[in-house]
Amino acid sequence: MSRLSFNHGSPPFVPLTTYQAYSEPEMVERAHAFYESMRRRKTIREFSSRSVPQEVIEACLLTAGTAPSGANHQPWHFAVVSDPAIKNKIRVEAEIEEREFYERRAPQEWKDALAPLGTDANKPFLEDAPFLIAIFGQKSTLMDDGTAVKNYYVPESVSIATGFLIAALHNAGLATLTHTPSPMGFLNSLLHRHDNEKPYILLVVGYPDKDCTVPNIRKKRLSEIASFL
Ligand code: IYR
Secondary structure (H helix, E strand, O other): OOHHHHHHHOOOOOOOOOOOOOOHHHHHHHHHHHHHHHHOOOOOEEOOOOOOOHHHHHHHHHHOOOOOHHHHHOEEEEEOOOOHHHHHHHHHHHHHHHHHHHHHHOOOOHHHHHHHOOOOOOOOOOOOEEEEEEEEOOOOEEEOOOEEEEEOOOOHHHHHHHHHHHHHHOOOOOEEEEEOOOOHHHHHOOOOOOOOOEEEEEEEEEEEOOOOOOOOOOOOOHHHOOOOO
């Protein structure tokens, strides 16, 4: 039996009381309304330094924490950074890796793929944006007695929670950038995270700068992303 306290309820099964049913017309309306909201989300790279209430971030993290996960182990940790000194250290370390990436490591094909996005090794948003959320996946959950409980489907679980988080932040009126300095092991030492945790994404969160522009790119049509059999 799992030793994780959050996976032990008494009684072990309870009636489903949270499910909300809608009529078919309501379902259609809600599905379209959510799409109309989500399709306005754009990844941005030019952030305003305007501050964001921490309560908004906290509520969005609670939403992320509702994500499904392997064996309900919830193998994630969100390190929320607003301290300018820590943001500066993250920027310095990230730009070292990014310069290496753009000047040496990245194959030409990868650089060609990134060209339409206009990215480069300079990452001012890591200091401009009010919040950076470093998202870690936990290979195991460390118990108070020092033992470790193995986690399952960690990348899948962390990615789903990250999707929930991005949607929640967008819904709250904030913009994000899913930044992936590679490698980003420096986040463990800067943010004091144990090495059972692997950084997956550095989510940059805030308001768009007033002169923010975005690449003129499109999402695939339904027929390009789905088949019905
Ligand atoms: N990590 C680099 C490169 C980069 C890679 C991909 I794939 C992107 O979609 C965007 C950027 C950077 O952040 O610039």
